[in-house]
Amino acid sequence: MHNIDLLSDLKVKVDTKILLFVMDGLGGLPGPGGLTELEAAKTPNLDALAKKGVSGLIDPVARGITPGSGPGHLGLFGYNPLEHMIGRGALEAAGIGFDLQRKDVATRFNFCTLDKNGNITDRRAGRISTDINKKMVEKMRNISLPGIEVFVETVKEHRGIAIFRKEGLKGNLHDTDPQRLGVPPLKAVTSDGGKSQEMADHANLWLAKVYEVLKNESPANGILTRGWCNYPEIPTYQEVYGLNPACIALYPMYRGVAQFAGMKVYTEGIKDFATKVDVLKNVWGDHDFFFFHYKHTDSAGEDGDFNRKVACIEEVDQALPCILENKPDVIAITGDHSTPSVIKAHSWHPVPILMAGTYIRPDAVSSFGERAAISGGLGRFNACYIINELLAAGGRITKYGA
Amino acid sequence: MHNIDLLSDLKVKVDTKILLFVMDGLGGLPGPGGLTELEAAKTPNLDALAKKGVSGLIDPVARGITPGSGPGHLGLFGYNPLEHMIGRGALEAAGIGFDLQRKDVATRFNFCTLDKNGNITDRRAGRISTDINKKMVEKMRNISLPGIEVFVETVKEHRGIAIFRKEGLKGNLHDTDPQRLGVPPLKAVTSDGGKSQEMADHANLWLAKVYEVLKNESPANGILTRGWCNYPEIPTYQEVYGLNPACIALYPMYRGVAQFAGMKVYTEGIKDFATKVDVLKNVWGDHDFFFFHYKHTDSAGEDGDFNRKVACIEEVDQALPCILENKPDVIAITGDHSTPSVIKAHSWHPVPILMAGTYIRPDAVSSFGERAAISGGLGRFNACYIINELLAAGGRITKYGA
Numbered sequence: 001m002h003n004i005d006l007l008s009d010l011k012v013k014v015d016t017k018i019l020l021f022v023m024d025g026l027g028g029l030p031g032p033g034g035l036t037e038l039e040a041a042k043t044p045n046l047d048a049l050a051k052k053g054v055s056g057l058i059d060p061v062a063r064g065i066t067p068g069s070g071p072g073h074l075g076l077f078g079y080n081p082l083e084h085m086i087g088r089g090a091l092e093a094a095g096i097g098f099d100l101q102r103k104d105v106a107t108r109f110n111f112c113t114l115d116k117n118g119n120i121t122d123r124r125a126g127r128i129s130t131d132i133n134k135k136m137v138e139k140m141r142n143i144s145l146p147g148i149e150v151f152v153e154t155v156k157e158h159r160g161i162a163i164f165r166k167e168g169l170k171g172n173l174h175d176t177d178p179q180r181l182g183v184p185p186l187k188a189v190t191s192d193g194g195k196s197q198e199m200a201d202h203a204n205l206w207l208a209k210v211y212e213v214l215k216n217e218s219p220a221n222g223i224l225t226r227g228w229c230n231y232p233e234i235p236t237y238q239e240v241y242g243l244n245p246a247c248i249a250l251y252p253m254y255r256g257v258a259q260f261a262g263m264k265v266y267t268e269g270i271k272d273f274a275t276k277v278d279v280l281k282n283v284w285g286d287h288d289f290f291f292f293h294y295k296h297t298d299s300a301g302e303d304g305d306f307n308r309k310v311a312c313i314e315e316v317d318q319a320l321p322c323i324l325e326n327k328p329d330v331i332a333i334t335g336d337h338s339t340p341s342v343i344k345a346h347s348w349h350p351v352p353i354l355m356a357g358t359y360i361r362p363d364a365v366s367s368f369g370e371r372a373a374i375s376g377g378l379g380r381f382n383a384c385y386i387i388n389e390l391l392a393a394g395g396r397i398t399k400y401g402a
Numbered sequence: 403m404h405n406i407d408l409l410s411d412l413k414v415k416v417d418t419k420i421l422l423f424v425m426d427g428l429g430g431l432p433g434p435g436g437l438t439e440l441e442a443a444k445t446p447n448l449d450a451l452a453k454k455g456v457s458g459l460i461d462p463v464a465r466g467i468t469p470g471s472g473p474g475h476l477g478l479f480g481y482n483p484l485e486h487m488i489g490r491g492a493l494e495a496a497g498i499g500f501d502l503q504r505k506d507v508a509t510r511f512n513f514c515t516l517d518k519n520g521n522i523t524d525r526r527a528g529r530i531s532t533d534i535n536k537k538m539v540e541k542m543r544n545i546s547l548p549g550i551e552v553f554v555e556t557v558k559e560h561r562g563i564a565i566f567r568k569e570g571l572k573g574n575l576h577d578t579d580p581q582r583l584g585v586p587p588l589k590a591v592t593s594d595g596g597k598s599q600e601m602a603d604h605a606n607l608w609l610a611k612v613y614e615v616l617k618n619e620s621p622a623n624g625i626l627t628r629g630w631c632n633y634p635e636i637p638t639y640q641e642v643y644g645l646n647p648a649c650i651a652l653y654p655m656y657r658g659v660a661q662f663a664g665m666k667v668y669t670e671g672i673k674d675f676a677t678k679v680d681v682l683k684n685v686w687g688d689h690d691f692f693f694f695h696y697k698h699t700d701s702a703g704e705d706g707d708f709n710r711k712v713a714c715i716e717e718v719d720q721a722l723p724c725i726l727e728n729k730p731d732v733i734a735i736t737g738d739h740s741t742p743s744v745i746k747a748h749s750w751h752p753v754p755i756l757m758a759g760t761y762i763r764p765d766a767v768s769s770f771g772e773r774a775a776i777s778g779g780l781g782r783f784n785a786c787y788i789i790n791e792l793l794a795a796g797g798r799i800t801k802y803g804a
Contacts, residue, residue, distance in 0.1 A: 001484045003464065010467070359742075361431050361438075361751050363776055377752075377773070379782035381465065388466025392750040399748055400463050401470035401483065402493055402655075 004078065007388065007397060008240040016394040018243075019290045019328035020386070022076060022254075023316060024069075025298030026335025027351040027370060029342050031306040037297075037341060038352065039369040040306075041313035045320040046333065046354070046368040053356030055365040056378025058386065060337050066348040070095075072336030073257045077291070078387030079234055086260060087171075087229020092161050094256015098153055100231055105164045105171030105199055107228040108155070111136060111220035114211075118184045118222075123177065124158045125220040133160060136220050143209045148202050158220070164203075170196040170230065173203060177224035185224055199228075236262025237289060241391060248280050249293035258291055277319055284326045292323070301339030309341050330357035330393040332386060333368070350380055357393045406480065409790065409799060410642040418796040420645075421692045421730035422788070424478060424656075425718060426471075427700030428737025429753040429772060431744050433708040439699075439743060440754065441771040442708075443715035447722040448735065448756070448770040455758030457767040458780025460788065462739050468750045472496075474738030475659040479693070480789030481636055488662060489631020491573075494563050496658015500555055502633055507566045507573030507601055509630040510557070513538060513622035516613075520586045525579065526560045527622040535562060538622050545611045550604050560622070566605075572598040572632065575605060579626035587626055601630070638664025639691060643793060650682050651695035660693055679721055686728045694725070703741030711743055732759035732795040734788060735770070752782055759795045 028036040060067040060075045061082065070091045071081035086094075089106030100106060111133065113122035128136075133154045140152045140162075149165040164171070172192035176185045188203035190196040203225070214221045237243040239262070247258035247265045255265045266283055270276050273294065280292055294316055300309035324331070334353035337346050352373035354365075363377035374380075378389065391397045430438035462469040462477045463484065472493045473483035488496075491508030502508060513535065515524035530538075535556045542554045542564075551567040566573070574594035578587045590605035592598040609625070616623045639645040641664070649660035649667045657667045668685060672678050675696065682694055696718055702711035726733070736755035739748045754775035756767075765779035776782075780791065793799045 006464065006467070006484065359431065359745060359749070361772060364773055375777055377459075377776050379459070379776075381782075385465045388464065388750075390466075392466035392468070397466065397468070397750075399468045399470050401473035401487075402490065402497065 003080070003384065003388065004235060004240050006400070007391060008235070010397040010400060011240070011242045011391075012396060012398045013242055014395050015288065016329035016396065017284070017288050017290070018390050018394045019292060019326070019331045020076065020390065021292045021294070021323070021331065021333045023294045023297045023313070023333065023335050025301045025337060025339025025346065027338025027340070027347070027349050028301065028309065029340035029349065031341060036370050037301070037306060037309040038313055039371065041310045041317065043313060043317040043368055045317045047366065049320070049331075049333070049356050050354045050368040050372070051366040052362065053354050054360050054363050054378050055352065055354045055368070055373040055376025057350035057373050057376070057380040058334060058353050058383040059350050059380065060383045062382070064348050066346050067337045068346070069253050069336060070257060073254055075383035076334070076336055076386060077257065077261050078384055079261075080382075080384045084234045086232040086234070086257065088227025089161060089229045090232050090260070091256070092155060092227070093163060094259065095253040096153060096155055096161070097252035097255070098151070098161065098163065100163065100256075101165065102231045103165060103167050103169060104231055105169050105228065107162050107173070107225045109160050109162060109223040109225045110177065111158045111160070112185070112222045112224050113219040114184070114222040120178070120181050120183060120185065120222070120224070122219060123181065123224060127157050128220050130154060130156055132220065133157065136214065136217065139213050140210055143206065143213060145202055145206055150206060160223075162225070164199065169199055171199050171228050172196040173200055173228035175224070175226040175228070176207065177226050185222060188225070232260045234260055238262050241387070241396065243289040244287050245289035245291065246283055246287040247291045248276055248283070249291065250276065251293070251295055254293050263291060273315060273319065277322055280323065281326060290328075297335070298339045301341050302344055304341050304344040306341040328357075330355065330390055332390055334386070353378060353386065355389060355393065360393055405482070405786065405790065406637060406642055408802070409793060412799040412802060413642070413644045413793070414798060414800045415644055416797050417690065418731035418798065419686070419690050419692070420792050420796045421694060421725075421728070421733045422478065422792065423694045423696070423725070423733060423735045425696045425699045425715070425735065425737050427703045427739060427741025427748065429740025429742070429749070429751050430703065430711065431742035431751065433743060438772050439703070439708060439711040440715055441773065443712045443719065445715060445719040445770055447719045449768065451722070451733075451735070451758050452756045452770040452774070453768040454764065455756050455762050456765050456780050457754065457756045457770070457775040457778025459752035459775050459778070459782040460736060460755050460785040461752050461782065462785045464784070466750050468748050469739045470748070471655050471738060472659055475656055477785035478736070478738055478788060479659065479663050480786055481663075482786045486636050488634040488636070488659065490629025491563060491631045492634050492662070493655070493658065494557060494629070495565060496661065497655040498555060498557055498563070499654035499657070500553070500563065500565065502565065502658070503567065504633045505567060505569050505571060506633055507571050507630065509564050509575070509627045511562050511564060511625040511627045512579065513560045513562070514587070514624045514626050515621040516586070516624040522580070522583050522585060522587065522624070522626070524621060525583065525626060529559050530622050532556060532558055534622065535559065538616065538619065541615050542612055545608065545615060547604055547608055552608060564627070566601065571601050573601050573630050574598040575602055575630035577626070577628040577630075578609065579628050587624060590627070634662045636662055640664050643789070643798065645691040646689050647691035647693065648685055648689040649693045649695075650678055650685075651693065652678065653695070653697055656695050665693060675717060675721065679724055682725065683728060692730075699737070700741045703743050704746055706743050706746040708743040730759070732757065732792055734792055736788070755780060755788065757791060757795065762795055
C-alpha cells in the first residue's frame with residue numbers, strides 16, 4: 001500500500017494547524033571557519049525550538065540525489081518524487097507562473113538552428129538572448145490552429161513553453177528533439193499507443209506553421225520540443241488529507257508545485273520576507289496547512305556567498321517569534337535541498353529538519369544545525385514522510401488496524 | 403525480492419534460541435518530571451543489557467502511523483503490516499480467543515436497529531450492553547444452515563463475530579453494512595468476481611434467518627456484517643524461517659496473531675507475570691523462538707497512569723535476570739507501539755528496542771530509554787526488519803550470493 005493511500009485511509013478531521021516552513025537550499029557545508037552556514041549563524045530562536053522539539057535529516061529525493069526545486073518540493077509535500085513525476089512541460093509552465101489549467105497540454109521547447117535542408121546545426125540556436133527569444137515568441141503567437149487554443153511563452157535564453165488548451169486532450173507525445181545534429185527535427189508521435197493522436201496531429205500542424213513563420217530568422221529558425229505532458233495528476237491535499245492548504249511563496253516554481261497539490265496560492269501584497277510574514281498572519285484563520293517559503297538562503301548559496309547565507313538564516317531566526325505567534329499546533333522547519341556556498345549549487349547532502357508541537361517526543365538536540373541534527377530523534381529519512389510526522393503530531397490520522 | 407522471501411531462501415538450521423520480549427505499549431512521552439516512563443523507571447538490568455548490547459528505535463507500521471495491536475504484532479513478527487493484512491473478521495476472532503481454523507470464514511457484525519420497513523435507524527442498536535448482546539447471540543445460535551457449520555460469538559456491546567466452517571470455502575464478500583441510515587442492510591455479494599459465491603449464498607440465507615429470529619427484539623433487531631475473510635494466509639515461521647516458535651502471552655489478540663504465524667500458544671498455568679516467566683522456563687527446551695509478551699505497560703499507559711507504567715517497567719526489570727537464566731543466544735526487548743501516559747492511547751512515536759547476544763556489535767548506549775536509543779547502533783527502522791537482526795545474530799541465515 002502506498003504511503004499516500006494509507007494516510008488518506010486514516011485521515012480524520014480535526015481543527016489543528018500545521019506549518020511547514022521551507023528555507024530554500026538550507027543545508028550547507030563547512031566554510032572557512034569549519035562551521036556550516038546554519039551552524040555559524042546566530043539562531044537563538046531556532047535553537048530554542050530545536051531544544052524543545054525533535055530534529056533529524058531528510059533526503060529530499062533519495063540518498064545521494066541532488067534535487068531540482070520541483071522534485072525537492074514534491075518530496076516536502078509528501079509525494080515521492082520518483083513516483084509522482086510532474087511532466088517537464090507543466091513544471092516549466094509553473095516555473096514561469098503560467099496559469100496552467102486541468103485541460104492543458106504543455107511542452108517545453110528550445111529554439112534551434114536548421115540548415116537549408118532542414119537539418120539541425122545547433123540544438124540551442126547559439127543560446128540566443130531572452131530578448132531575441134521574446135521576438136520569436138511574438139511571431140509564433142500569430143499562429144492559430146483550428147479548434148484549439150495555443151499559448152507560447154518565453155522562459156529564458158533559448159527556452160520556451162507552448163500550451164495547448166482543449167477539453168479532453170491527451171498529451172503523451174515523444175520529444176521532437178532528436179538529441180543530435182545533422183538530422184531534421186522529429187515529427188510529433190504518441191507515446192501511449194495512439195491515445196494522444198489528436199494532440200500529435202495538432203502538434204505537427206503547429207510545428208509546420210512554426211517552421212514556416214521562423215524560416216527566414218537567424219539563428220533561431222526552428223524549435224525542438226521536449227517534455228509533453230498533461231496537467232499533473234497528483235492527488236491534492238484536499239483529496240488525500242482533508243486539508244485546506246495555503247501556499248505563501250514568492251517564486252513561481254514553488255507556487256506552481258503547490259498549486260498542483262491543491263494549495264491556495266497567496267501572492268498579493270507579498271514584496272519581501274516581512275510582508276510574507278504579514279500575509280501568513282492574515283490568512284491564518286482560513287486554512288489548516290501552511291507552506292511558507294523563504295528563498296534567499298538558496299540564492300546566497302548559489303552565489304557562493306557564505307556570509308550572506310548566514311545573514312539570511314539570521315533574518316529568519318529573528319522573524320521566528322513573530323511566526324510562532326500564530327500558534328501552529330505543529331511546525332516543521334527544513335529545506336527542499338542543500339545549497340552549500342562552497343559548491344555554489346544545489347547538492348545531495350541531507351537537509352536538517354526540526355519539528356515542534358504538543359505531542360512531539362523531544363530529543364537531546366539543543367541547536368539547529370547539520371551536525372546537531374544527526375543525533376535527532378527523527379533520524380535520517382526520506383522527505384516524503386515528513387507529512388506522516390506532521391499529520392500524526394497534528395492528530396490528523398487515526399489508528400491503523402485494531 | 404520481498405524480505406521474507408530473502409530470509410526464507412537464506413535460512414539455515416542451527417540450534418540457537420531467540421527470545422523476542424515484547425512490552426506492550428512500551429514507548430512513552432515525558433511526564434511531569436521531563437522523563438518518559440521508561441527513562442524514569444529504575445532499570446539496572448535493562449540498562450546493563452543495553453550497555454552490553456545494541457539499541458535503536460522501531461516504527462511498528464510506518465513513520466507517523468499509530469498501530470492497532472494486530473498490525474503492531476504483525477510488524478514485530480516480521481510481516482510488513484501494510485502487505486500482510488489480517489482480515490478484520492479473523493483478527494476479531496483471534497481477539498476473543500476463538501479457535502479459528504484454516505477452513506473458516508469469519509466476519510464481524512454489529513447489532514443494529516431496523517424500522518418497520520427494514521431500513522436502518524441505528525447502526526449500533528443504541529450500543530446495547532454486552533449482556534443483551536449475549537442474549538441475542540443465544541437466539542442466533544439456534545439457526546442452522548444446510549451443509550455448513552456456523553458459530554456466533556459475542557465480542558462486546560453491539561459487536562459480535564460469526565464464523566462459517568466448510569472445507570474450501572472462500573470468504574471474499576463485501577460488507578452488508580451500507581454505512582448510512584434510512585436504507586436496508588445490503589445483500590452479501592462477492593468482492594472477487596464470484597469466486598466466493600458459495601459463501602455469499604450461505605451468508606444471505608443465514609442473514610435472512612437472523613432477521614427472522616431477531617424481528618421482535620428491540621433495539622437489536624438486525625445485524626450489519628463487516629470484514630469478511632478467510633483464515634489469514636501469512637507464511638508461518640516454520641515455512642519461512644524453519645523455526646519452531648512458541649508464544650507466551652495472556653491476551654487473546656496477540657495469541658491469535660501468533661497462532662496465524664505458526665506459533666504454539668501456551669496459556670495453561672499462566673495467571674500473572676511470574677507464572678508466565680515459569681512457563682517460559684518450562685517450555686524453553688521445546689522451541690527455538692519465543693515470543694514473550696508483557697501486557698501491563700500498555701494498560702497503565704491507556705489509563706494515563708504514569709507511575710503505574712513506571713512500576714510495570716520496574717517489575718519487568720526485576721524479572722529480567724530470571725528470564726536471562728534461560729540463556730537465549732539472542733534477545734530483543736521492545737514494544738508493539740508506544741502508549742504514552744499523557745496521551746492515554748496508542749501513539750505513532752517510535753519504540754525503543756535493545757538487542758543482546760554473542761555476535762551483537764555494541765554501541766555507546768548505556769541505558770534503555772527513548773532518548774538513549776536514538777544514538778543506538780540499530781538506528782531507526784521498520785519493525786518488520788527486527789526478524790532479520792534476530793536471525794542474523796542467531797546464526798540462522800547464510801551468506802547472500804558468492
